Amino acid sequence: MTIYDGVHDKNFVAIDSIIFGFDQGRLKLLLIKRKMPPMEGQWSLMGGFVGSHESVDDAAYRILENLTGLKSIFLEQLYAYGDLDRDSAGRVISVAYYALINIDNYDEELGRKYGAEWFTMDEIPSLVFDHSTMVQKAIRRLKRKTIIQPIGFELLPPKFTLTQLQQLYEAIHQKEIDKRNFRKKILSMGVLNKLDEKDKESSKRGAFLYKFNKEKYDYLTSKENLFDFI
Amino acid sequence: MTIYDGVHDKNFVAIDSIIFGFDQGRLKLLLIKRKMPPMEGQWSLMGGFVGSHESVDDAAYRILENLTGLKSIFLEQLYAYGDLDRDSAGRVISVAYYALINIDNYDEELGRKYGAEWFTMDEIPSLVFDHSTMVQKAIRRLKRKTIIQPIGFELLPPKFTLTQLQQLYEAIHQKEIDKRNFRKKILSMGVLNKLDEKDKESSKRGAFLYKFNKEKYDYLTSKENLFDFI
DNA sequence: TCAAAAGTGTTCAGCGTACACCCATGT
């Protein structure tokens, strides 16, 4: 009960989550096959409704955890979609969020339960409602953020090689990057700590592993946020 | 009636508008004094509720027109605020929009009706709820946009001098800009058309008036939007 | 004649970009 009751309309408010993962050098998107009408059997973003007793952010975290089993991950509001007929089953305002997750930590069990599958960017099927629009916007946002922020570590395992990191950037921007320039720039940011270990998986010589310096990373991201990135 | 009825919660969804104007070399913000509880008598952004039969964008335009009398102006979604207790009178999710208006076209009659007043940026009083947060975010967004886009023409009269335009940029960024560098850069963008007229108001010598080239301006803003700016 | 704003070019540093070769090692 609020003092607004009876005076104004209420609306359904939903969350839709654009969930990015990175695996085998490819940027991927987690989609689910709808199990209920409308649009049953069509591919869709993971979503859910915002309850009356939870914040919108909490609802976004709750819904993401339901699908992925992940609790504290990168999750950021993208945009609120409010066209009258965007959901063919009725008036629903949707707040889209995008998440970056390390695909290794993803709970496949949960995924199966929801009929979820990972798609590479060039294989994304057409999606229900305005979900394709949301995905396009999320990709643009992700590209833009990486230009001036060392974002995207969330998509990698804790220890990674510079080549893996470069592949991530190449996957996000969908173009090749010069190895020397990339290393020069990323190392000059000072957010990487070189480890003594090498990864021997992908080459005979082995590549040094890095982890990122959380303090400097947090400092940079918060400082750059003064520049605003929502 | 939708197929979601009864299954999920509905919520009040509101709009809050951050309305920027530019006058006498100063960037200004339009605020209203609340005439109803809660927080009666406190300064607030202009707002209103989203109805069940209008899109969120339409609601934002409607609310802005109510206060300013202006119909087709620059209006862009900023962010959706969804904390549980953000409105002390009950659970309201608010989608904030920011608008840029030419202060000359503003309908003062309407403003008086709502108890609206213009405040310069350094005089903004403390605002109800999370409205101060919204304003801060809008200012950051405005700064960022002007860095790579020739935004802000909406805030000026149709014909303006380069000095006026520079003052607008200085007001937005709150720092002085070198005259030569500013002119060089803005003219190189090719969005300005120099007129034969001079404005003699502000100097004896007179300053050439410019208007902006709408085609090039629209092209640039849409092209740059590929770079994404929401 | 003088005050007040308009108008105008050059220099420098830093950054992004292009570009090619040697190294280490497992097979």
Add this chain to the structure above:
DNA sequence: ACATGGGTGTACGCTGAACACTTTTGA
């Protein structure tokens, strides 16, 4: 020995930033 990915340095052009003087004209 060779194939495979790892690792490194230099040169150039562009852009942003700093910087000072002349012009016009109404009062």
